[in-house]
Amino acid sequence: MEQTEERLLNVAADLFSAQGYAGVSMRDIAREMGITQAAIYHHFPSKDALYIAAVTYVFEQHTLEVSDQMSVIDDPSQRLELLIVAMLEAMEEDPRFRRIYLRELLEGDELKLAAIAENAFTAFYEPLYELMGELAPGSDRQLHILSLAGLTFHHLEARKLAPHLPHAAKGKTTLPSLARHITNLFLHGVTSS
């Protein structure tokens, strides 16, 4: 991929993930790029095409392999903690990823949702699915995976909200403490912390 095109995808992903499809104009993207709006059409035929390309681009960055380091560990609880830390770090590292996911969950049509399902979870889904079979055999594994996703996505996004809540904690929550909290809750529930 050419350098300009990749930068364009990055700028577009930044803006779209933060302000949504309708909230970002081609001029906004062009301004951030330092070019004129018309120049974008040399790289992509339409705003729609640019959006889809940017979303795909962000998702492709997250199909890393996490299962290699995991497969050697026997204890499923330990493997879970590793996966949760990996998920949190991946989502923390690229806010665009989790925001596009949440955004598409809100307004995505069936077609986009199917694409999301295929792309967003690929790196984590299969190892997680297998893991759930070990941790809680016979249970609804998909429900558990969606629970885990809900916990991680929401905690990261809610850090902006937390200071405004009634009994706000003094310092802000660090990533490792979040990982410990989620792992603990997911494994043993609220009664064990």
Place this chain on the structure above:
Amino acid sequence: MEQTEERLLNVAADLFSAQGYAGVSMRDIAREMGITQAAIYHHFPSKDALYIAAVTYVFEQHTLEVSDQMSVIDDPSQRLELLIVAMLEAMEEDPRFRRIYLRELLEGDELKLAAIAENAFTAFYEPLYELMGELAPGSDRQLHILSLAGLTFHHLEARKLAPHLPHAAKGKTTLPSLARHITNLFLHGVTSS
């Protein structure tokens, strides 16, 4: 409140919660209302004012009293289950509520987030906070409450996504089974189901 104005707030809330502020035009709202765009300005001075009024309107519907029926129950676990069912039902009943919450979490500025914090959780926060003190004394109660919020919001929103995931369950998830899943997970973790 006049009848037309209330209907206007409802239509606006429907559209804004589904497509976001930038994704909805005054003409979209007018079309749904069966009036012209200019007529809206008789009721609200600007798009911004209408949006804020619609959001406030939706939130005000959800400051119901749930604590009355709860205070008589001694067992904290039982009270938790009641609260979770109440949360799920409230959010299921009005998708606009949870979507506006998630939307503002994504793009809300500090001012709006503060307003959200004040309004979105008012009905549930205090009883939940107290409950956490009984269920897990000494723990970070706010983290637990945000966990619970993440679970409920995400599960409800992800029901559109679930059928597209790799190992999708056959039937769709019912509200009572969701409530049972979340309560169980939150109380005892994945290992107990």
Place this chain on the structure above:
DNA sequence: GTCTATAACATGATAGAC
């Protein structure tokens, strides 16, 4: 690969009739 210029249309908002 980027520019200027422009077409064709959508948008938020106002003025004034009824």
Place this chain on the structure above:
DNA sequence: GTCTATCATGTTATAGAC
């Protein structure tokens, strides 16, 4: 309380020069 008409601006997209 709603209408028509209109304004100023912003929008996606195209044409053609460099």
